[in-house]
Amino acid sequence: MSDHGKVALVTGAGQGIGRAIALRLAKDGFAVAVVDFNAETAKKVAEEINKTDGRAIALLADVSDRDQVFAAVEAAKNQLGGFDVIVNNAGIAPTTLIEDITPEIVDRVYNINVKGVIWGIQAAIKAFKSLNHGGKIINACSQAGHVGNPELAIYSSSKFAVRGLTQTAARDLAPLGITVNAYCPGIVKTPMWEEIDHQVSKAAGKPDGYGTAEFAKSITLKRLSEPEDVAGCVSYLAGPDSDYMTGQSLLIDGGMVFN
Ligand SMILES: NC(=O)C1=CN([C@@H]2O[C@H](COP(=O)(O)OP(=O)(O)OC[C@H]3O[C@@H](n4cnc5c(N)ncnc54)[C@H](O)[C@@H]3O)[C@@H](O)[C@H]2O)C=CC1
Ligand SMILES: CC(=O)C(C)=O
Structure with a gap:
């Protein structure tokens, strides 16, 4: 309970990695705003x-x-009595073969994965400023933001964008006492990964599981990760032990990519 009394908001917290982060931050002592565009799952996690x-x-x-993100941060601040950490976790990952990419899919992925992070950063700055203190901004990146992933062109490029945003925001916001970091998972057992496996396997004319086996060949630790593996890393980024760290995009991928 090291962060008792502090407030964190997690987006995309209705399932998967976001849910695990919300549960872990609550265990760490944060009051948590569980944000999702699925009202039912968000309610269940809360x-x-x-x-x-x-x-x-x-x-x-x-x-x-943008307006909905600002309203959520404001509601969290008012209802939970403060605002200290935002985790911009929500994301989508449709498979996109280069020749089949449409303007609609580019807009959908970038609106959520990139603009969603920008709006979260802006809304958090506004809340921190209104409370006259700094805070921590934590963004969902991916190993796919370090190396281009096959069949995930738009997703991978959106995560490269998140890594760039994280570095720039870290430089811009340091004078306000705000740190900005990102977590970069590998393959995490969530509904998102199940769907990627299904699409990649189908495109190869193979049964489900084929895509996972192909991606998993590059995992040094020889196991897929659990959402809780990622939540542990975010717990560190949200807590005081990471106070002297900013602009970093931490790989938590079992050794798929080495910097
Ligand atoms: N599962 C994986 O293997 C990896 C996931 N990531 C990243 O981690 C984050 C979480 O991924 P998962 O938990 O696996 O995904 P997931 O698909 O299992 O869960 C995503 C959650 O976000 C919510 N969401 C989606 N779009 C939203 C929107 N526009 N507004 C509000 N909520 C929205 C969904 O309702 C869902 O509850 C994503 O940013 C993803 O890109 C990164 C690396 C690997
Ligand atoms: C979905 C994702 O971000 C992966 C496989 O790194």
Whole structure:
């Protein structure tokens, strides 16, 4: 309970990695705003936290909509009594073969994965400034933001953008006492990964599981990761032990990519 009394907001927290992060930050002592565009799953995760020792509220927001992100941060600040950490976790990952990419798919992925992070950064700055203190901004990147991933051109490029945003925001926001870092998972067992495996396997004319086996060949630690592996890294980035770190995009991918 090292961060008792602090407030964190996690987007895309209704399932998968975001859910694990919300549960972990609650365990660390944060009051947590569980944000998702799926009201039902967000409510379930908040209830899960409140049933144990934690404190959480569920908020509905589509991160691609700037006004909704600002409203969610404001609601978290008012209802939970502060604002210290934002985790811009929400993202989507449709497979995109280069020749089939359409303007619609580019807009959909960039509106959520890139603009959603920008709106989250801006909304957090506004909240930190109104409270006269700094804070921590944590963005979802990926190993796919370090190396181009096959069949994921638009997704991979969106995560390269998140890495760039993280570095620039770190430089711009340091004078305000705000640190900005990102986490870069490899293959995490979530509904997102299940769908990628299905699409990649189907495109290769193989049964489900083929895509996972292909990607997994490059995992040094020889296992896929659990959402909790990622949540542990985010717990560190949200807590005081990472105070002297900014602009970093931490690989937590079992050794798929080496810097
Ligand atoms: N699963 C994986 O292997 C990896 C995931 N990541 C990143 O981690 C983050 C979380 O991924 P997963 O948990 O696997 O995904 P997921 O698809 O299992 O869960 C994503 C959650 O975000 C929500 N969401 C999606 N679009 C939203 C929007 N516009 N506004 C609000 N909420 C929205 C969904 O409703 C869902 O609850 C993403 O940014 C993803 O790119 C990075 C590397 C690997
Ligand atoms: C989905 C993703 O970000 C991967 C495989 O790194």
